[in-house]
Amino acid sequence: MPPSRRQFSAALGLAAVGLTAGVPGPASAQVQVRPWPADRxxxxxxxxxxxxxxxxxxxxxxxxxxxxxxxxxxxxxxxxMPSLLRLAERGAAQGLAVLAVNYQEGDAKIRSFLDTVLGEVPDALPVLLDRDGAAARAWTPRVFPSTVLIDRNGRPHTTVVGELDWTGAKADTLLAPLLAAAPR
Structure with a gap:
């Protein structure tokens, strides 16, 4: 099924900020990192x-x-997606949990995608179903991919907009302070 008008708009927003896969250079150079607003x-x-x-x-x-x-x-x-799975697998021992929230797609489509991209539907990377898009509207700027890093106290800390290698140095820089902090 082709993307809806809303999905197409989100994809255009992604292209407008230079986050498409076709842009040359490393993905981490094109990612936007934003602190979660303190008053939000x-x-x-x-x-x-x-x-x-x-x-x-x-x-x-x-x-x-x-x-x-x-x-x-x-x-x-x-x-x-493959780097998110690797992060989930290696991060569990450090007290890290990765959740992948799918935007408005059916179970069969998601399972087929995971089988194709990851070779399986992985246990280490739980996939949540945002059937009506309400979670994406509440948590993200509605640009995909968007990732919210949440501290040990359950408070959103950072929003990462765009593709990131979650096993690379940029991800380590973002996650290390959160992993080092004890819950309050």
Whole structure:
């Protein structure tokens, strides 16, 4: 199914800020890193996963969270997905949790995408279903991919807009202070 007008607008927004996969140079050079506004409250999040279970943020308190918003039609999302899986696999021992929030796609489409891109539907990278797009509207500037880094206290810290190698130096620089901090 082709992207909706809203999805097309989000893709155009991505292109307008130079975050498309076709732009030359390393992905991390094109990413925008924004602090979460101090006066902006933490939006609620309770979404179903591919197994039908409801996943909320509260059980992750005490862990650093990487909350990635993506869609299968988004080329930069496709490019960064393998590094998100590797981050999830290696970060668990450090108290890191990675959640991949899919934007308005059906289960069959998501499973097919994960099988194609990752070779499986991974246990290490839970996929949450943002069926109506409300979570993306609440958490992101509606540009894909967008990732929110959440500290151990459950407070959003940073928004990363654009494709990032989540196993690279830029990601390490963003995550290290959050992983080093103890929960309050």
């Amino acid at each position: 409250p933490t939006p609620p999040l309770a979404l179903r996963d591919l197994q039908g279970r409801t996943v909320a943020l509260a059980p992750f308190r005490g862990k650093v969270m990487v909350l990635n918003f993506w869609a299968s039609w988004c080329e930069p999302c496709v490019a960064e």
